Amino acid sequence: MHHLNPLYPIFLKTNRLNFLIVGGGNVALEKLEFLYKSSPNTSVHMIATMVREETNSFIQDKDVHVDLKPYELKDLEGKNIVIACTDNPELNEQIQKDCRQKGILVNVADCPEWCDFYMGGIVTKGNLKIAISTNGKSPTLAKRIRQWLEAVLPEEVDELLDTLQNYRATLKDDFAHKVKEMNSITKSLLP
Incomplete structure (x- = not known):
């Protein structure tokens, strides 16, 4: 039986959110690289008992505050999104349970069943x-x-987006007319 992907994609304004990463190993670095590649203005709080040298080098010029200590429930205060990536499965599960109780979105590395969201390809x-x-x-x-x-995808796609935005701004009728006009003008862009 064919099942559809039930996930709902959203684009977050990460500069308005408080992120917590628990863990300081290879997976933490991977999550940080992914997050900062897509959203360079993100602010992250990291809790770890140790942080790899490669991670320290990566975060040197980024807004990442590191606390070298064990995770505690109070670390979740004021957080919107948590990424649990310790090498301790029991701790990751506890972080997931704590986040659920507090209504905080959580991603647990390599445990899809415990995740509220995935960090897909971008x-x-x-x-x-x-x-x-x-x-x-x-x-x-x-x-x-x-x-x-x-x-x-061509590098010039931004020029096309600017042109379409400028054209859309010139349209004066109601929303339905604007949608119809934009659909008509963009119809030929793809085969």
Whole structure:
């Protein structure tokens, strides 16, 4: 039986949210790289008993506050999104339970069943951003599709977006007319 991916993609204004990453190893670095590649103005609080040298080098010029200490429930205060990526499965599960009780979105590395969201593949060309999800089934396929889209989308896509935005601003009728006109003008952009 064919099942549809039930995930709802959204684009967050990360500079308005408080992120917490619990863990300081390889996976924490991977999550930080992914987050900052897409959203360089993000502010992150990191709790870890140790932080790898590569992670310290990466965060050197970023808005990341590190507390070298064990995780405590009070670390969740004021947080909107938490990423649990310790090497301790029991601790990751506890963080997930704590987040659920407090209504905080949580991603637990390598445990799709405990995640409220996934950090899927993202393609960025100027102001065009495309999110790719395999519903947690194959991050590798999402990565390959991202690489393919990055290769085929032209760098000039921002110029097209600016032109379309300027044209849309000249339209004076109601919303339905604007949608019809924009659909008509963009119809020929793709085969």
